[in-house]
Amino acid sequence: MKLIQISSITKKIALAAFGLFLLLFLPVHLGINLCILRDDGGLWYRAASHFMGTNYIVKVFEIVLMACVAFHIIIAIIITIENFFARPVRYKVRIKSKTSLGSRYMIWTGGIIACFLVLHFINFYFVKHGLIEGKYTASIEKVDAFFQENAIKMQNGELSDEKKNALIAQYQNISEVSSDKMDKERKNLINLTKQEVKKYCGEDFTEYEPDFYTMSIELFKNKTYSIIYLLVFIALGLHLSHAIKSLAQTLGLSHKTYNPFIVFVANFYAIVIPIGFAIIPLAIMF
Amino acid sequence: MKFKLNIWRQKDAKSKGYFQRYDIDNISPDCSFLEMLDILNESLVDKFEHPVCFDNDCREGICGMCGLYINGQAHGPDSGVTTCQLHMRRFTDGQTITIEPWRAKPFPIIKDLVVDRSAFDKIIQEGGYISVTTGGVVDGNSIPISKEKADKAMDAASCIGCGACVAACKNASAMLFVSAKVSQFSLLPQGKIEAKTRVQKMVSKMNELGFGGCTNTYACQAECPKSISRENIARLNREFIIAKTTSEELF
Numbered sequence: 001m002k003l004i005q006i007s008s009i010t011k012k013i014a015l016a017a018f019g020l021f022l023l024l025f026l027p028v029h030l031g032i033n034l035c036i037l038r039d040d041g042g043l044w045y046r047a048a049s050h051f052m053g054t055n056y057i058v059k060v061f062e063i064v065l066m067a068c069v070a071f072h073i074i075i076a077i078i079i080t081i082e083n084f085f086a087r088p089v090r091y092k093v094r095i096k097s098k099t100s101l102g103s104r105y106m107i108w109t110g111g112i113i114a115c116f117l118v119l120h121f122i123n124f125y126f127v128k129h130g131l132i133e134g135k136y137t138a139s140i141e142k143v144d145a146f147f148q149e150n151a152i153k154m155q156n157g158e159l160s161d162e163k164k165n166a167l168i169a170q171y172q173n174i175s176e177v178s179s180d181k182m183d184k185e186r187k188n189l190i191n192l193t194k195q196e197v198k199k200y201c202g203e204d205f206t207e208y209e210p211d212f213y214t215m216s217i218e219l220f221k222n223k224t225y226s227i228i229y230l231l232v233f234i235a236l237g238l239h240l241s242h243a244i245k246s247l248a249q250t251l252g253l254s255h256k257t258y259n260p261f262i263v264f265v266a267n268f269y270a271i272v273i274p275i276g277f278a279i280i281p282l283a284i285m286f
Numbered sequence: 287m288k289f290k291l292n293i294w295r296q297k298d299a300k301s302k303g304y305f306q307r308y309d310i311d312n313i314s315p316d317c318s319f320l321e322m323l324d325i326l327n328e329s330l331v332d333k334f335e336h337p338v339c340f341d342n343d344c345r346e347g348i349c350g351m352c353g354l355y356i357n358g359q360a361h362g363p364d365s366g367v368t369t370c371q372l373h374m375r376r377f378t379d380g381q382t383i384t385i386e387p388w389r390a391k392p393f394p395i396i397k398d399l400v401v402d403r404s405a406f407d408k409i410i411q412e413g414g415y416i417s418v419t420t421g422g423v424v425d426g427n428s429i430p431i432s433k434e435k436a437d438k439a440m441d442a443a444s445c446i447g448c449g450a451c452v453a454a455c456k457n458a459s460a461m462l463f464v465s466a467k468v469s470q471f472s473l474l475p476q477g478k479i480e481a482k483t484r485v486q487k488m489v490s491k492m493n494e495l496g497f498g499g500c501t502n503t504y505a506c507q508a509e510c511p512k513s514i515s516r517e518n519i520a521r522l523n524r525e526f527i528i529a530k531t532t533s534e535e536l537f
Contacts (some may be wrong), residue, residue: 008499086498252524
């Protein structure tokens with residue numbers, strides 16, 4: 001059964017190439033995540049999130065990354081279905097040949113990671129795109145500038161009575177803002193719901209961003225979420241333990257001189273990257 | 287020694303198969319696996335029952351005819367041997383042994399444990415050869431070949447085409463077989479001339495026949511009676527990429 005009339009090797013090369021891009025992104029994501037552990041009230045983490053959310057080069061890469069995730073999953077599913085039908089009658093006794101755990105369960109560990117991605121998107125990515133409500137942050141400087149702008153309009157009589165009252169109410173609200181809604185340096189409003197954004201920043205204020213730091217801390221304090229997170233990264237470790245060696249094999253890279261380097265990179269990814277991610281919920285939980 | 291045998295019986299390609307239980311006794315530990323089946327068949331013939339059909343020929347591990355899937359492993363629990371080289375001392379007294387035919391879409395069952403492996407012949411017909419014009423015999427050593435390359439080509443050429451790689455692979459992939467056949471030529475100067483067309487044609491045929499794709503689990507290498515290395519699969523992939531990207535007819 002052939003779902004797509006392309007050579008099985010070409011499909012594997014495509015799967016490997018899309019996977020390679022995802023591999024390159026992982027250390028970047030880990031680096032940003034580790035900022036959460038810095039004892040600065042989320043200053044670095046929010047700065048990194050702001051950069052990732054606003055930089056145009058990153059935005060282009062984001063599209064490429066999403067395409068890579070989608071194609072990696074689609075090709076993996078196609079290959080699995082085709083391979084399943086290459087043996088229509090299964091053996092009675094399960095295959096006992098010596099193979100690595102990671103290689104045997106690639107589609108399952110991949111499936112676990114894909115399910116987690118959906119959860120991850122609901123928690124963060126959809127919030128960023130305004131599809132789901134989360135927590136928000138806004139620069140006090142920008143809120144102040146917006147307020148001043150409206151205040152000038154009010155002096156010139158350009159605001160309706162309703163807006164005038166709202167502006168006065170905003171002045172009252174922001175002067176009474178509690179300390180948990182401010183970051184350590186008192187430069188940003190944080191941990192705001194959408195209603196609070198309107199309350200403190202004004203109805204028409206749009207320059208607020210998702211407060212990923214608060215959202216992450218809240219999520220990692222939830223033990224069920226953290227345990228799911230840790231299990232997913234065990235699956236990721238297994239997936240990566242086979243992925244890199246398999247990628248090299250598929251691209252025809254096998255030589256006694258550089259094979260040890262491939263094994264080193266594979267082990268690094270399989271052990272260091274998942275442990276790096278797993279440290280975060282463990283540090284926050286305990 | 288005595289054994290409980292669970293053997294796949296299937297009258298012909300179209301009939302439905304089933305597992306038949308046989309109890310066998312008085313088997314010498316030094317008896318080979320196929321000799322044990324011979325003894326079973328003699329007892330069946332004595333009882334006017336149909337003997338169990340299985341492929342075999344040389345019975346010394348070089349022809350590639352025998353091939354049984356024994357207790358979850360192609361050619362049984364020993365590594366680097368064919369079914370005919372497997373001995374009953376490898377099993378424990380009273381053990382249940384389940385014997386199945388190679389299972390893969392391109393290897394249809396002919397009868398009982400006999401499968402049609404002509405799919406391999408079709409792959410070979412696509413390019414598993416070198417085209418040589420007839421003429422005078424070339425002097426020996428007129429084409430220098432390094433020892434390392436000659437050894438690797440010889441290792442690849444030791445593939446006997448038994449199909450254990452397909453049987454052991456969870457995807458029923460024939461990549462180890464095809465890679466060995468591609469490598470044995472592409473490593474040598476005589477084979478390089480047709481290397482690009484060979485690899486494309488053989489891979490294309492492999493896909494057309496319905497073999498699965500390789501997911502690099504290396505069960506094939508673990509079960510190969512000739513210990514063909516997975517290095518050959520990397521070489522096949524490399525040759526395929528080079529052929530696809532540098533052939534005059536792209537894609």
